[in-house]
Amino acid sequence: MAAPPGRPGTQEPPARIRDDNGAIMTQAPTPTAETVRRLARSLLPEGEQPAVTPVEEGGTTWWVGTRHVLRLAPDREASLRQLRELRLRSLVRAHVALAVPTSVARGEWADGLSYTLDTRLPGATGEEPGVSAVGEADLAALLTALREVPVRQAETLGVPRVAPRSLETLRAAAVSAAGRLAEADEFDPARLAQLAAPAARQLGVQSGAAVLVHHNLGRAHLVVSGDGRVRGVLGWTDAIVGDPAEDIASLSAAVGAPAAVRAATLAGYGARPCLRGLWLARCDTLVRLADALDGRDETPLPVLRGRVLRAWESIMLERVTELPGEEAP
Template sequence: MSVATLIQSALGLDRPPVLRPIGEGGEHHSWWVDDHYVARLAPDREAGLRLRRELALRDLIRPYTDVPLPRSAGHGEWAPGCDFTVDTRLDGASGEDRPLSPDGTRQLAALLRALRTIPAGPLAELGVPAGEPIPWQRLAADAEAARHRLDHREPLRAPAPPAVPPVLVHADLKGEHLLVRPDGTLAGVLDWTDALVADPALDVAGLAISVGARAAALIAAGAGHTPETVAAGVFLARCETLIRLDERLRDESDSPLPLLRAQSSRAWE
């Protein structure tokens, strides 16, 4: 069965939809479906499990926040154990291409505040995994070595890692997962397949990389996170951007160099 026929059947359409491949992201095979939907096909059983969990997790989160999340208009299996979903398409540009307004940053703060309040019981029932402890010492050592190779002059200042209870985190708040309207407000947050119950510094770091350290600090403070968590998240972002940029310049990754430089600039502002 072709992808178009599969989606036609899932949505109950009277004709096969027009599909266009989506370039960003590689874990799922993804297409724009006409002008109204996004289709994702999990390539294996593990990705299929994560995709099914994402659908349930979005429904769990939805009552806690006003930030739009995609809804599944149809889902099933395209091969044994390999799931697919056809989600409603949210209008907005990637956060890499369009800045947030003050109202947009307040929306993100409210979302992070909401994630802190979701009880552990339902998350465990959905099988949301617990994140590993952040290896602060190893990360700092790797980042310091990268800093010297890059001749990055601003020193790393490692804060004392805060002892905070784990919360639900998106864990991949990169710019392409933030959809922004022309007025700078948040049109949606995409791709919850990497969500964890983990250190909230992970999401602070993601925001520092995607919207800048200053905005991330304001968002995290507005969400009720402590100054220690904010400092840890910004430090994590700076370590990660140094390491990724260094790997790319040594041809150990194929990530787009302009994107890595932009992310580093935001984390170090």
């Protein structure tokens, strides 16, 4: 279904402001409930009057009734990424058994700014839902399927190839962050001694092939049912071709280090990518929490503290003193 061409009231005109020199600049309009309501009415069968509710305050993602989600791109770059995401979801759907949202309508909600009206997947997202043992198997199937998506096809769609991050550099940032967190009585920096500099260098060497990486498998993008099964995956905008340890890292902060590593192991990943993903998550979460305490990250502190706790859960694998020489699949 697409928006009826030429239907009035479905697009917001761009605002015009002047810079310091008096020149007129175009500024993207701010989506309001009325903007969303009018657009939703134009897309759904005539007579439907769906309730519209923002997914988060001030955001550009809205619930439309009980069956749809409307996502409004805030700028032209986001519009290009949204178009790429729609194409990528079609490619991924052929390989991933979990549900992936389907776009039932797309177009422009303002001049040059795209929207997509997606199906709403049944289940819960957010910081609360837990993943069961069977849910871990679902995550393992997801990681396996991502490895099977043809990389060349993904790149043809515009998915960028990104080199693996330096764990040494991230470790140095985490050491600094841990010092600030210690002053706030948030974290014991001695725990970072588990990742000595030589280990960070060793875990930085990745000889396996690049794969499609979701790159944002946080709790907001995992749709979990009441029995702990993972039923769907949202948020494919940040997908890259690159280091599979990034998805292991996201899962470590989302569902806990033990569950993430068990899922990665079930997917066929060996000790090196699992430990690399674990330490990417641990360092990332410390840096994010320290940034929030310093006012540089607006994510609520309880959310960031939860991610630190989950990423720093102990696992048996980290007791391995010498990494085996197997290559990542």
